[in-house]
Amino acid sequence: MVAETLGEAVEGQPGWQPPLPRLARPTAVYNLAEALSGHGLSDAASSTLARSAVRPDDMRRKLAEAAELRVQGGTLLIVETRLWAASVVPHPANPREYGRRRYRLGGDGTGYTETPEPTSSAGARAELEIRVSEPTALAQRLEDTKQRLLTENPLTQDLAVEGVLQPLTVVAVTVHHANGHPTASMLITADGSSRISAAHSILGYSLSKVAYEWGADERKHRKEVNRWIRHSQRQGWDHLVEDERERLRVLNVPARVIVGFVPDSHVGQRFHTAVRNFIGLTHIRPPRPYGAAVENNAKADAVLDSLAEPTRTGTAHVTPAEKRWFAATMTSAEADAEGLSDYLDVRAASIAKSLLGGGATTARRVNDGIRSLTAKQRPKRDERVEIAVELILRAVHTNHGGEDGKFLRSRRGVLQRAYRMPEIAELPAGSLLEEGNHHDTSLALLRDLALKEAERGQGNDGRLGIAQTELAVKAAYYMVLSEPMALQRELYGGGEEEDSRGPVSVLRAMLSSRRGVQQAYEVVRFGRRDQRLYEVDDSGVRTVTGGGEHRLLTDALVRHTYTGEPMDEQTTGYAGAATCWSSVKGAVEILQKRVRDMATVPRQGGDGFQVAQEGWNSGEIIRLRSELDRIDRTIADWADRWDQLEHLREEAGGQPD
Known part of the structure; x- marks a missing residue:
């Protein structure tokens, strides 16, 4: 086997020259699968990981001395190795997309983002589970995630030249399908979805093949990998064209594979929470924050997890149905069936009371959720307010274009200011x-x-x-x-x-x-x-x-x-301008009504409507349109000036009430 070290760039040619890879023997793959199974992983996950390893014999040796990675609530056991890119898919519930998700609540139940959130597998295994309606739904979700990551965090050009430099953090996941399709075992990135998406783009991989075809059939997986290995061996590096070299640079990727998890004994944290905590420490904290709205949505889910778990001395703060209601992952009809209100103001007040009211007891529970994702020791009340508002706004994401829409941008800050009302914190625990x-x-x-x-x-x-x-x-x-x-x-x-x-x-x-x-x-x-x-x-x-x-x-x-x-x-x-603006809007409404009235004036002694059949004096219309155009340009200038000042206010950070 060729030593797995970084090759040197050929003089006069840009980019990294990786060592030409080889395909491991089936015996080495089998031995690694046995070792992983003995380490506590399920048979399916062990087989998936073993055939994904570029050097299964090396990974088996490292397994005996797995490295420890501390996260909030426990310790992840990891092995650093290289994996075939044909074996790994991006995280299907990538938090980077929080601000653009469309939720069930607040719409008609269609067009929402089906986001399969991972949970812990049975027992104490370092494995995740996700549940989806059918394979097509997950494949499309993965493809959508890939395309968005390629747009928002473009790494393709860098990886094409240098390959993947920083290791992905990879975890095994079992996928259950509601339509009865057999379960599938996959490897997803807890960190590194942008990198693996860029690698797949360079290789031209379809994620449906990676997830379901190559992932389920070892023979097809080996055939896909081996065709590039054989081609590189036949041609030699010097005789490969540049796009072939680019594919070989990302054919396999460095990875930190999570092979075990030891929860802190006094916390009792579950594995999926530990993985999410790792994601939070990697992205929501510096050096590359996702952005305020996305961060608050990610923290909101962590807070809901905290509120839905019973404590040592008491019951859960919210029921499972309330958790889904607050998360906006149920429709209005489902909320009604659970005895929950479909009035969005009642939901808003319930969220405000559950996250901001109830005194110090609630504050501690909410802060526990924030700390689990950020390790922040003293979250402030303003942060709890921002999280509550993001949950409240989920119900209007679907109809108002996600976080990038001006509608939400102009209203998010006002709601945050309004819900800083000290009286909300003093509301007693319990029902509205x-x-x-x-x-x-x-x-x-x-x-x-x-x-x-x-x-x-x-x-x-x-x-x-x-x-x-x-x-x-x-x-x-x-x-x-x-x-x-x-x-x-x-x-x-x-x-x-x-x-x-x-x-x-x-x-x-x-x-x-x-x-x-x-x-x-x-x-x-x-x-x-x-x-x-x-x-x-x-x-x-x-x-x-x-x-x-x-x-x-x-x-x-x-x-x-x-x-x-x-x-x-x-x-x-x-104040004076606002009074005039109200009159302006009223005048526009009157104008619209008058135009509708004119359009419905019937012809004299005939069928149909007068202006629809015979039109109106073009000279008069041109003069009126000219006046309307001047008005349009005037108020557009006002809007531009407002946006400029709004940007300056946001950069200044605003002031408290």
């Missing part, structure tokens, strides 16, 4: 006051409780009551997600005429008055019916503008109403 579904009776009772708290002066004394707080959380959900937004972020450095209060201060002022409680109640009712939000008076009746239209609820309107300042006094600064 109102968990209603499909009726407003219990919501009305929540409103009445909040009205009594407001009458007692709660809120004006610096703290909202329990009912006021729950109603504020639910109303804030719809106010932030509405269009136009009825609750926005504070303005920094504004003049005296501009309202620089944060969302918490605005909500507290609103819920401290009778009218504000009525407004919050109607906001929730409108939101649950997927209606636009309108202003109401002290009795909950919609207010009417001078033009006879119901007044849309806007951030400016909320701020003015709950400061005691009359609307007509706000004529300068942001």
